[in-house]
Amino acid sequence: MTDGHASSLETGDAPALPEDVDDVRDALISWYEADHRDFPWRRTDDPYEILVSEVMSQQTQLGRVVEAWEDFLDEWPTAADLAAADRSDVVSFWSGHSLGYNNRAKYLHEAARQVIEEYDGEFPRSPDELSELMGVGPYTANAVASFAFNNGDAVVDTNVKRVLHRAFDVPDDDDAFERVAQFAMPEGESKVWNNAIMELGGVACEKTPTCDESGCPWRRWCHAYETGDFTAPDVPTQPSFEGSRRQFRGRVVRTLGEYDELELDELGPRIRVDYGGDYGREWLRELVSDLSADGLVNVEKRDDDTVVRLRE
Structure with a gap:
């Protein structure tokens, strides 16, 4: 995790949520209220x-x-x-x-x-x-x-366990899941919270996750998104596609299809929310170089910038 953690006393011996836990809560609820399946x-x-x-x-x-x-x-x-x-x-x-x-x-x-x-x-x-x-x-x-x-405890089903395990590195232990789930839920908001976290597990954090495509609101805190390890209690082997170079190559091609051309620092944030650091310009430069070698994009140096566009 890149952020600090709350006191472990708040969730027993389970990993704690980030210190900005209110932001974590608000992000999920806002994501759910903006768009969700209409059952x-x-x-x-x-x-x-x-x-x-x-x-x-x-x-x-x-x-x-x-x-x-x-x-x-x-x-x-x-x-x-x-x-x-x-x-x-x-x-x-x-x-x-x-x-x-x-x-x-x-x-x-x-x-x-x-x-x-x-x-x-x-x-x-x-x-x-x-x-x-x-x-x-x-x-x-x-x-x-x-x-x-609106009078319940935090729901902990298979989907919720998968979300908590991936996002906050909660161990595969029922007591740990219960503690973290209950601490994460805002007091008095069981209706919207339980709907929201189950929706997250049902549409964005499925066995094969669609983090960016579904606009997962927890990407900035997510342990799995940071490490690329999307295993979970019900996903014993890591999906072969999510987080792979093949996936990001596809995103580059799709993104460039929407624009005439983009500089590297314009392209990067459009294909991964955590663009920067280990996944910054050099990482992206290698990725587009591979695509150029495969005849899929043109890469051009202009002054101090590198510009990429789809090859016609």
């Missing part, structure tokens, strides 16, 4: 609707969940409607939409009955209370508390 359950704070989305999303691709979620709510718009339904109808819906594991449909139906019969139709609001509902484990309970009531 319909992100537009509601109804705990029933969110619970349905969370149960459906278990081991099912989110793109496939949207239609099933909308159809389910058309059929049973409220927890009371679901509680009054025949369980066989709910299971039939589940299997008909290929949502897998019919037990989840049974548990969801029973959870709706609990809300009506044991909680007078009002969903419990805390993760601990939500965990009392049938089939609602700690992760789902925390997600509903976060997204419906």
Whole structure:
């Protein structure tokens, strides 16, 4: 890491976040609020609707969940409607939409009955209370508390672990992930934070990351971006493309396609956010020299500058 670190007392024996942790938080939230995938359950704070989305999303691709979620709510718009339904109808819906594991449909139906019969139709609001509902484990309970009531802890799923491991070099240890995740989350902002960090893991920091293409807001702090090592708990071998010379050669060609020509110091920041230092002018000069030798670009000296353009 290039920045200093906060006191290790703040996150136990796990690596600490950078000292400018507020900037880290603001960068992620601003990135998420500027643009994110528009799933319909992100537009509601109804705990029933969110619970349905969370149960459906278990081991099912989110793109496939949207239609099933909308159809389910058309059929049973409220927890009371679901509680009054025949369980066989709910299971039939589940299997008909290929949502897998019919037990989840049974548990969801029973959870709706609990809300009506044991909680007078009002969903419990805390993760601990939500965990009392049938089939609602700690992760789902925390997600509903976060997204419906802004009352959750930091979510720690596979995507979040991957992000924290790469960005802040958190070791592959569940306790360490929990501590760092909880410290990173701004107090009282579980809804936006958990959505944002899961979005980061889902669109920018996937198993094969797209750091620059997705405009990852944590590049300036990221250990993996700095070192080029994008391994993670669920990525045992480093992707062969991300961070490689082949990747940056492609970026040079694509960038020059948008301009007639660029000087090295104009081109550099456009192909990597950390241009400078070890990845400054000499690194870039070698890269464009390779492209020139391959007949892809023209490199020309003008006064004290080096100008690069695509070869026609």
